[in-house]
Amino acid sequence: MLNPFSGRDDVEICTAVQSHWRHHALYTVLQYGADDGSMLLQLWTRWQQQRDAGEPVPQRLHYILLPGPTEQDPPLAAPRATGIEDPLGLVAQWLPVWPAATPGYHRLLLAQDRIALTLIVGEQAQALTQLEARADCVLLQAAQGWQAPQIKRLCQLVRTDTLLFLPTPATALAGPLQQAGFAPVAGNTAGLAMRYAPRWRVTPAVPTVLPVSREAIVIGAGLAGTTLCQRLVARSWRVTLIERHGAPAQEASGNLAGVYMPSISRDDNPTARLTRAAFLFARQLWMQLDIFAPERQIGKACGVLQLARGPQQAEAFADAARFWRYPPAFAQWWSESEVSDRLQMAAGSGWWFPQAGWVRPARLCEAMLEACGDAVQRRFHQHAVHLRRVAQQWQVVDAHGAVLAQAPVVVLANSAAALQFEQAAGLPLQQIRGQVSHVPAEQLPVLPMALCGDGYLTGAVDGLVSMGASYDLGDEDTSLRLDSHLGNLGKLRQMLPQWQKQPDLASWQGRVGFRCVSTDRLPLVGALPDMAVLAVTGEVQLRDVPRHPSLHAVLGFASRGLIWSPLAAEIVASQLTGEPLPLGRDALALLDPARFALKAHRRAG
Numbered sequence: 001m002l003n004p005f006s007g008r009d010d011v012e013i014c015t016a017v018q019s020h021w022r023h024h025a026l027y028t029v030l031q032y033g034a035d036d037g038s039m040l041l042q043l044w045t046r047w048q049q050q051r052d053a054g055e056p057v058p059q060r061l062h063y064i065l066l067p068g069p070t071e072q073d074p075p076l077a078a079p080r081a082t083g084i085e086d087p088l089g090l091v092a093q094w095l096p097v098w099p100a101a102t103p104g105y106h107r108l109l110l111a112q113d114r115i116a117l118t119l120i121v122g123e124q125a126q127a128l129t130q131l132e133a134r135a136d137c138v139l140l141q142a143a144q145g146w147q148a149p150q151i152k153r154l155c156q157l158v159r160t161d162t163l164l165f166l167p168t169p170a171t172a173l174a175g176p177l178q179q180a181g182f183a184p185v186a187g188n189t190a191g192l193a194m195r196y197a198p199r200w201r202v203t204p205a206v207p208t209v210l211p212v213s214r215e216a217i218v219i220g221a222g223l224a225g226t227t228l229c230q231r232l233v234a235r236s237w238r239v240t241l242i243e244r245h246g247a248p249a250q251e252a253s254g255n256l257a258g259v260y261m262p263s264i265s266r267d268d269n270p271t272a273r274l275t276r277a278a279f280l281f282a283r284q285l286w287m288q289l290d291i292f293a294p295e296r297q298i299g300k301a302c303g304v305l306q307l308a309r310g311p312q313q314a315e316a317f318a319d320a321a322r323f324w325r326y327p328p329a330f331a332q333w334w335s336e337s338e339v340s341d342r343l344q345m346a347a348g349s350g351w352w353f354p355q356a357g358w359v360r361p362a363r364l365c366e367a368m369l370e371a372c373g374d375a376v377q378r379r380f381h382q383h384a385v386h387l388r389r390v391a392q393q394w395q396v397v398d399a400h401g402a403v404l405a406q407a408p409v410v411v412l413a414n415s416a417a418a419l420q421f422e423q424a425a426g427l428p429l430q431q432i433r434g435q436v437s438h439v440p441a442e443q444l445p446v447l448p449m450a451l452c453g454d455g456y457l458t459g460a461v462d463g464l465v466s467m468g469a470s471y472d473l474g475d476e477d478t479s480l481r482l483d484s485h486l487g488n489l490g491k492l493r494q495m496l497p498q499w500q501k502q503p504d505l506a507s508w509q510g511r512v513g514f515r516c517v518s519t520d521r522l523p524l525v526g527a528l529p530d531m532a533v534l535a536v537t538g539e540v541q542l543r544d545v546p547r548h549p550s551l552h553a554v555l556g557f558a559s560r561g562l563i564w565s566p567l568a569a570e571i572v573a574s575q576l577t578g579e580p581l582p583l584g585r586d587a588l589a590l591l592d593p594a595r596f597a598l599k600a601h602r603r604a605g
């Protein structure tokens, strides 16, 4: 759809927004109804020009693009540059990161991570109810579908003084909006401009209490902790990072290489939806940080081929491919003959994910910390044992009672070791052993991509291919074992049955690590519940569960730490800074650390 505001209206709207945002450090524009990208482009151009001229602009600009209720097509297509003035060449910045139109939330990081664009695809019916954000400016491009419940919901998504613009054809909406608390702005001629100025006191459904200062302690320097540091520092936080080892990524995140990819299911179940969102956001962040620059040797976006584990799964894959028809840039289903053409051997059918690949997690952790500069104070060789709250601050204390650090916010990113803290002791996390085999590349088939199926196979790092991984429940053995190597070899043979070579197992090396897995296999991301207060609380909804103040978690990444860590960090950093969240309400509920406690509370009640 073209922009329903005419060219002259656009100019007037942009000028009004420009003078409105100068008083905001954080500014959120909510555009309801897709257009050709011109409003975003014009506002971004103004923001950039003002910034370059040293004028006051928001440090962070969020732009949320919601589909209108009657829009059938995915609302996003890479914006057409034609016909839109682009004096700064900004379209060239967003085209490379513009995502394939898969359903769900997409968060794009633009302008060196100062502009966050959130695109919501294919969720027309629930888009407004799912959104977790507060807008400073609303552009109502789509005028249809605004009944009383939608207007009521819109009022929950704005603040006092939020600007709202209606295109001329939609001015019939002015009356209902006025009744809901919006007042026309005098002297405006661009469609209709209104300001949210209710004459009654507005109580937010859930009051947001933001920390008193942007200082946090993060415990754990693996993928979870280091990525969180990066997302906080991008928002001008100062972080103290506490790690019991002398360097980052010494535990699960210390593997030589791991695979990153989405997962697909015919019913697009919560795990599939969430891993897709996590995969797409990880890619965005890594592109922003130039992680795949060849000289950095952090990883390779060489594509991953996920081979079906047997005829039943092959049929399920084909069925999902027929049903979903994903954009080829995101996922393609390859038949047996296509796979054998690519691999030069028969190996069944499977999913081809061209944007997936493999990464060296320890290098990625270092890159995240490097991007933080001196905004992160590294406190290594320090073992946190207790957390205590003193005068609106958290103190992190060691086994001798010494205070290691103090700040208003603490985030636990220390995997299953979080259970040692009294405040997290009830979380249903367990450790699951895994052994990766490091195999000399010349012993394995040379493949142009990473493989995944029963096991996985990465590209070679220093001549060694990572092949994994065993999944040993209830096994605490930290030593490398032949049976685990044999298990990994079995998985490779299962993926590539025609590959008959006998490798020299005596030359194999490897690494043992422990995944941190929750009972529902999904991570724990967000504020920790206060179990003692919950125990004496009556019936509550998830969002009303009492929480420890400013104590958050990024835990339980299981076998997908590479893709989970960026999205989890973005969620927590957005929550702590009062920014729009990168997922909808229901998806966030699936990751909420309080979900288990609430279930238990309801059972007990």
Ligand SMILES: Cc1cc2nc3c(=O)[nH]c(=O)nc-3n(C[C@H](O)[C@H](O)[C@H](O)COP(=O)(O)OP(=O)(O)OC[C@H]3O[C@@H](n4cnc5c(N)ncnc54)[C@H](O)[C@@H]3O)c2cc1C
Residues within 6 Å of the ligand: 219, 220, 221, 222, 223, 224, 225, 242, 243, 244, 245, 248, 249, 250, 251, 252, 253, 254, 255, 257, 258, 259, 260, 361, 382, 383, 384, 385, 413, 414, 415, 417, 418, 433, 434, 435, 436, 456, 468, 469, 470, 512, 513, 514, 515, 516, 554, 555, 556, 557, 558, 559, 560, 561, 562, 563
């Ligand atoms: C064998 C194996 C293969 C895997 N393969 C893949 C793969 O291919 N792709 C993928 O995406 N994921 C893979 N994973 C999963 C991935 O490695 C993890 O999800 C990820 O590393 C978890 O990161 P984390 O930061 O949560 O935990 P960790 O990396 O374990 O970091 C936690 C940190 O907290 C520190 N810490 C703990 N307690 C304290 C304390 N009290 N005080 C101070 N510091 C503390 C620890 O020392 C540690 O450094 C694999 C995991 C294993 C075990």
